[in-house]
Amino acid sequence: MSEPRIVVTGIGWVTGLGHSIDSVWKRLLNAESGMEPTTRFDARTFPTSFAAEVKKDFDFRGFVKDPAVHASAGLNSQFALGAASQAWKQSGLDVKPPKDPRRVGLYLGAGEGVLDFDNYVATMLHAWDAAGAKVDGLKWAAEGLKRMDRLREIEQEPNMPLAHLAREFNARGPAYNCLTACAASTQAIGEAFSILRRGDADVMIGGGTHTMIHPLGVTGFNRLTALSERKGDPTEASRPFSVDRGGFVMGEGSGIVILETLEHAMHRGATPLAEVKGYGSSCDAYRITDIQPEGRGAAVAMLEALRQAGIDPHARDAQGRPPIQYISAHGTGTKENDSIETRAVKRVFGDLAKDIPMSSIKSMMGHLIAAAGAVEFITCVLAIRDGMVPPTRNLKNPDPDLDLDYVPNVARKVPVDVCLSNNFGFGGQNDALVVTRFTP
Amino acid sequence: MLPQKARQNRRVVITGIGPIAPAGLGIDAIWNALLEGRSTVAPCATFDAAGFPCPFVAQLPADRFDVKQVVPKSYRKATKVMARDIELAVGAAYEAVRAAGLITKAHEPADGKTTIPVDRMGCHIGAGLIAAEENELTSALATSRKPDGSFDIAAWGATGMQNLTPLWMLKYLPNMLACHVTICHDCQGPSNTITCGEASALLSVGESMRVIGRGAADACLSGGAESKVNLMAILRQHFAGRLAKASTSDDPTKVVRPFASNAIGGVPGEGGGILVLEAAESAQARGAAALAELAGFGASQSFCPDTIGADPSRDGEGISDAMQAALDDAGMKADQIDAVVPYGCGAPALDAAEASAIRRVFGDRAAKLPLVTIAPVTGSCGAGFGAVAASVAVQCLRTGMLPARINGDDSQGVDAGPVAARKADVKSILVCTPSLGGQNAAIVLRRLA
Numbered sequence: 106m107s108e109p110r111i112v113v114t115g116i117g118w119v120t121g122l123g124h125s126i127d128s129v130w131k132r133l134l135n136a137e138s139g140m141e142p143t144t145r146f147d148a149r150t151f152p153t154s155f156a157a158e159v160k161k162d163f164d165f166r167g168f169v170k171d172p173a174v175h176a177s178a179g180l181n182s183q184f185a186l187g188a189a190s191q192a193w194k195q196s197g198l199d200v201k202p203p204k205d206p207r208r209v210g211l212y213l214g215a216g217e218g219v220l221d222f223d224n225y226v227a228t229m230l231h232a233w234d235a236a237g238a239k240v241d242g243l244k245w246a247a248e249g250l251k252r253m254d255r256l257r258e259i260e261q262e263p264n265m266p267l268a269h270l271a272r273e274f275n276a277r278g279p280a281y282n283c284l285t286a287c288a289a290s291t292q293a294i295g296e297a298f299s300i301l302r303r304g305d306a307d308v309m310i311g312g313g314t315h316t317m318i319h320p321l322g323v324t325g326f327n328r329l330t331a332l333s334e335r336k337g338d339p340t341e342a343s344r345p346f347s348v349d350r351g352g353f354v355m356g357e358g359s360g361i362v363i364l365e366t367l368e369h370a371m372h373r374g375a376t377p378l379a380e381v382k383g384y385g386s387s388c389d390a391y392r393i394t395d396i397q398p399e400g401r402g403a404a405v406a407m408l409e410a411l412r413q414a415g416i417d418p419h420a421r422d423a424q425g426r427p428p429i430q431y432i433s434a435h436g437t438g439t440k441e442n443d444s445i446e447t448r449a450v451k452r453v454f455g456d457l458a459k460d461i462p463m464s465s466i467k468s469m470m471g472h473l474i475a476a477a478g479a480v481e482f483i484t485c486v487l488a489i490r491d492g493m494v495p496p497t498r499n500l501k502n503p504d505p506d507l508d509l510d511y512v513p514n515v516a517r518k519v520p521v522d523v524c525l526s527n528n529f530g531f532g533g534q535n536d537a538l539v540v541t542r543f544t545p
Numbered sequence: 546m547l548p549q550k551a552r553q554n555r556r557v558v559i560t561g562i563g564p565i566a567p568a569g570l571g572i573d574a575i576w577n578a579l580l581e582g583r584s585t586v587a588p589c590a591t592f593d594a595a596g597f598p599c600p601f602v603a604q605l606p607a608d609r610f611d612v613k614q615v616v617p618k619s620y621r622k623a624t625k626v627m628a629r630d631i632e633l634a635v636g637a638a639y640e641a642v643r644a645a646g647l648i649t650k651a652h653e654p655a656d657g658k659t660t661i662p663v664d665r666m667g668c669h670i671g672a673g674l675i676a677a678e679e680n681e682l683t684s685a686l687a688t689s690r691k692p693d694g695s696f697d698i699a700a701w702g703a704t705g706m707q708n709l710t711p712l713w714m715l716k717y718l719p720n721m722l723a724c725h726v727t728i729c730h731d732c733q734g735p736s737n738t739i740t741c742g743e744a745s746a747l748l749s750v751g752e753s754m755r756v757i758g759r760g761a762a763d764a765c766l767s768g769g770a771e772s773k774v775n776l777m778a779i780l781r782q783h784f785a786g787r788l789a790k791a792s793t794s795d796d797p798t799k800v801v802r803p804f805a806s807n808a809i810g811g812v813p814g815e816g817g818g819i820l821v822l823e824a825a826e827s828a829q830a831r832g833a834a835a836l837a838e839l840a841g842f843g844a845s846q847s848f849c850p851d852t853i854g855a856d857p858s859r860d861g862e863g864i865s866d867a868m869q870a871a872l873d874d875a876g877m878k879a880d881q882i883d884a885v886v887p888y889g890c891g892a893p894a895l896d897a898a899e900a901s902a903i904r905r906v907f908g909d910r911a912a913k914l915p916l917v918t919i920a921p922v923t924g925s926c927g928a929g930f931g932a933v934a935a936s937v938a939v940q941c942l943r944t945g946m947l948p949a950r951i952n953g954d955d956s957q958g959v960d961a962g963p964v965a966a967r968k969a970d971v972k973s974i975l976v977c978t979p980s981l982g983g984q985n986a987a988i989v990l991r992r993l994a
Contacts, residue, residue, distance in 0.1 A: 150702035174852050207866055211846065217674050217719070217740075226696045229683040240679040242589070245776050246596025255784040259853055262674055262781075263719070263740040264982040268853050271846045271983060277863060280846035280984045281748055284672070284719045284740045292737060299755065320698065321677075324706045325714025386761075388668065388736035390727040393626065393715055402733065405664065409761075531715070532724035534736055 111301045112370050112377035112543055115198070115363035116483045117191025119184045120470050121157030121356050126191065129470075130487050133495040134516040138340035138469050140354055145318045146222070153332040155339035156318045157356035157471030163187060175269055177256035179218040184359035184476075185266040185314035186273060192310070193274055196363040197375050202275065203308055210278030210306040211267050212297035214289025216315030216475040218261030224252040266314050270361075278306045284475060286530030287435070289313055290360065291478030295384035295538055297364050307369040312479035316357035323355070329394070331439060341499050343472075345436040345465035346443050346511045348504040353437040356471025360479030362486075377543040379486045382523075383416070385409025389533035396441055396529060400449025406535040407453045407525060414539040416523065418454045427457045429539075430521040431488045433481040434511075435529050436465025436497065437472055446527065447507045462519065464512040468498035478528040478536065485524035485540045492520045556825035557754045558835035558993070561645025563637040564818035564936035565770065566923045567603045570610050571640050575923070575933070576940050580966040582949035584798035584922050586812050589774065597779050599788035601797040603814035603924025604774045605633075615639035616729055617651050626712050627725060628675050629815065633770035633929065634722035635729065637819040641766060642730060645821035646833060650731035659731065660831060661823075667734035667762035668727045669753045670819070671745025671769025672719035673928040676777040685709045726766055726819070734762035742980035743888060744844075745769045746817060746931030747988055751842035753822045754988075763827040768932030770817030773925065779813050785855045785981050787811050787892045787925065801921040802952040803889035804896050804961035811890035811920055817929020818936045837939045840973070841877065841989035843870025847898075847979065854983040857895055861902030867985035868906045868977055875989040877973065879907050882989070884947060884969065886917040886934045886976040889961070890925045891952075899979060900957035915969065916961045917941065921952045931978040935988060938974045942992040945970060 116126060121139030123129040132139075139157035148154040165183040166172035168190035175186060193199050203209050232245035259265070264282045271280060279300055285292050290313025297311035317326070326332045333352040335342040343354040370377055385406040391397040411418050416428045435446055451458045466484055473480055488494050493516055500513035522542040529535045563571065567585035568578035578585060588594070589602045612624050612632040616639070627635065642649055647660045659666075689705030691697045697705075715721060720738035727736055735756050739748045746769030753765035773782055782788050789800045789810030802808040828835050847854065847863025872879060885907075887899045904911040919934060926933065941947055947969045953961035977987040 147698050148702060150699045151706075152702075154702075177853070207845065210844075223696075226686055229679060229686055230690065230694065230696060233683050233687050235687065238680065238684055240592070240683050240776070242592035242594055242776065243596040245679070246594070246780075249776065249780050250597075250783075253780060253784075256853070258781045258784050259855055259981070262742060262982060264742055264980065264984060265853060267741070267846070267984065268849060268982040272849060272852045275848070277846050277848060277866065279844035280741070281752075281844070282740050282984075283737050285723075285736070285738050286718060286720055296737070296752065299759070303755065303759070320701070321714075324701075324709065328706060328709055328711045328713055329715070330711070386735040386737075387664075388723075388727045388733050390663070390731050390733050392728065393623065393721065393724055394712065405733070530720065532718060532720040533727060534720065534723075534738075 108302050110367040111298050111364055111381045112367050113362050113379045113486055114365055114370050114375045114377055115192035115196030116486055117188040118360045118480050118483055119159055119163060119187040120358040120480060121159055122470055124163050124187055133466055133469055134493055136496045136498045136514055138498060140339040140342060146320050148323060151323055152327045152334045153323060156354060158318060159358050169273055174272055177260055178269055179260040180316050181215055181218055181314045182266045182269040185361060186269055188359040188361040189270050189310060192361045192363045201373060206275045206277040208278055208307040209276040210300060211270055211276050211280045211310045212293045213267055213282045214293035214313035214475045215263055215266040215282050217263045219316060219319045220321060221253060221257050222320050228252055270310055276310060285534040286532050287474055287477055288528040288530035288534040288536045289475035291526060291528040291536040291538055292386060294482055295386060295536055298381045298384050301364055301366050308365040310361060311364055312361035313476035314359035315473055315475035317474050318355050318357050343438050343468045344499040345438040345468050345497050346504060346507050347500050348502045350438045352439050353467060353472040356473045358473055359476050360483050379489050380541050380543045382541050383410035383413030383539035385537045387535045391533060396445045400445045400452060402535040403449035403529055404452045406537040410537040410539045427460045429461050429523050429525045431494050431524045432461055432463035433485050433526040434463045434465045435527045436467055438467060443507060447509055459509055462494045462510050462512045462517060464495055464497040466495055482526045482538060485526050488521045488524060489542045492518060494519055554758045557757050557822050557839045558825045558828050559820050559837045559839055559939055560823045560828050560833045560835050561641045561821035562936040562939050563641030563644060564933045565633050565637045566816035566933050567605045570636050572936055572940055578922055579948035582951040586797040586800055586924055595793050598783055598790040599812055600791060600793045601800055601812045602774045603812055605815055610636055612636055617653055620729060626716050628716045629772040630672060630675050630770055631722050631725055633817050634670055635725050637770055637817055638726040638766050641819040641821050651729045661764045663731045664733045665763040666732040667753060667756050667765040668723050668732040668736040669749035669765055669767045670723040670726060671739045671749040671928040672722050673771035675717045675719060676775045677717055679776055722770060732766060741984040742982055743927055743930050744978045744980035744984040744986040745928035747978050747986035748844060750935060750988055751844060751986055754839050754842050757822060757824050764821060764823040766819050767822050768817060768819040770929040771927035772815035773813035773927050774815045782813055799952055801891040803891050803918040803920055804900055804957045804959055805954040806956040808891050808893045808896060810892050811925045814924020814926040816923060816926040816933055818932030820935060835993055837942045838991040838993055839988060840991040841871040841875025843867045843874055843987045845985045847983035847985060849983045854981050857898045859897045859901060861898035863983060864899055864902035864979045864985050865905040867987040868902060868975060871987035871989045877989060882973050882975050883971045884915045884917055884941060884974045886938050888978045889918045890920045900959045903959050912958050912960060914960055915947055916959055917948060918950050918953055918961055934976045938976050938990050941971045941974055942990060
């Protein structure tokens, strides 16, 4: 008996470029940037003081059934509720909810919540014993119990977006959150796909949500020298595949997709937007900071996703096109990632690599960290829907060592039936998904 | 009725266990403490915790575990960038690999040969929300203060942050547990970090089982680790209603009372474990002695009336869904289960939900079905707990013994009262962990004939 086919029936996102599918997609195709000076905290003296923030006009309360049950939701949960409500509505499950909530599961790659920075730091400093170079436990406990807010602390747990989505959509099936850095939501969608294929659920809510635009998040990435510190116009700071790229720019938000078995989708008369055909996952096991220089693990993940999809990376399709018509690159804009990703793609596709358009929407939307994979997966679904490939913005000074087709600066009209979405995480996790046009 | 399952489902066995808990690293130290009912709950040795409503913790002392002793010499420098949670995972993985008789890269084999091909070895390790080490961070923060002593973010952005080591953030990313373990043992197969509170370790074990089952790996290092013994974690556990309110003059060994009518809450612990899961055919081919079969796995989400699950629904319906799913996955009936290892942290609301779930699944047998309660001895180590529990469950199957129980009672219609260690013909055992946030994971372990 063959494995069940898995389709996408709903998509939704909340990003620095907006919070509806079509408005954001339009801006991506126009090569618009969401980067502006940071407003979530006073970052003026930080090495990096800009980001692609979700704008103030986003209010999750306009998306959910009963805002009161989500009153304490942190930013990650708010973004996820906004994105998931769009996806759920598009899938039609809002009108006719699934009969058995135990057959509806969740798999998210949601980040940790935002620290209550002011109270946290004040508590630490209050309890700091400079002479002993240590924090005084007694003083800390007294101050912490007084200053910190119960719900705000609990809501920082990384499984809280799951809890909010489960409540909103009455999902009672298998529920997971994974946090494999920048690969998390690709992995989440891949594992959700695997759960459906095994028959352990009929519907899975998959994706991710994250913001690290907070003082310690920016501090952490600045200390790692992973962020762009470019002066001048922030919209020019994210420069994937460019010779003068200098690091990524933070974005924030959420991408959520509704995956379900084709049988379940057909039975309830839903319209599949695309089909998930393959998922590959591997680990570099190399170094805590560096990617394996040949892109070994990245290539393994891509090859496994292609194998599951029954795609030969070295064979053109019946129309003479490369086997994949669009790659959504991880494309962070760091020196290391873009070089190694290019190497890995060439390793997988050989001579055909140069014929495959491969772009990075991080050049416009920034890097959503744990949520990056989900919004990039959604980009693939839209590329298939519209036959349009979004550009890599700010690619005016190509890197002579990087010789693939990165769709520089201008979106391209090209029929797309098969896409590959790649993400690689700090810590060595590599994940790839193959998503295709749905044909009955 | 579940739809017919359509894929390959390779059998999975456990060939090594590496639990880590306050009693020590490895099953022997932990098992002995459990047999004797010897609680490791005590006042905190590393900082003064007396200002919290729960002044007690269960912590692993430095003389029982030094991470430097369990990494290859060439990797000792990397221990500097390991948060406590990472140290625990690295220690547990070392022990599990040793117990399973695997040769990995960590042994620096002269011929470079590893027992399992590196690309067939996966790794799934559950992790918590790792707290930044307070002294390190605060000594840096203290450099950026205004004249009135308050924090000066402008100074921090301009220069203060330079006082943190460049790799600072990498100590605290949850996936760094798996990152270090995969580097030490060269696991290049699928790897994941599941962060669902107390359910994390068993969800990881379940994911490893599926990965091996579908043929994406032949073996996995699987489990979880977390330390709740730090200021932020204690505060958050307290806020979540999980911790006891006790006085420093109370007997710490009697604080955690799972399922008891006089239960007052849990205590923060630290620990976890790694299990070596292996395809039965792979274990057989290399002549490994499997310790138990991982027969079934189930996961579910509870309906949480308060959304966040701090005040769980007492009916325990989501928890029983996970238990039932694990039984169904194993192709077993509830009456084939000989013992249950619940979470049983001693927090009344969560214990009540678990007891309801056990009564629902096991019906009339619930009152007589032995529970193995671990938390009075080890405390509650969050994302690591399921791995300690699974290791203990394996040991019950191997030894035909059930450990002692302390501090509980049978007031909730489940068998949780005090009892000494005793012989028991345990052929199958169920382990279950419900989380804050409402995720539940359960596994069924079966003795091998």
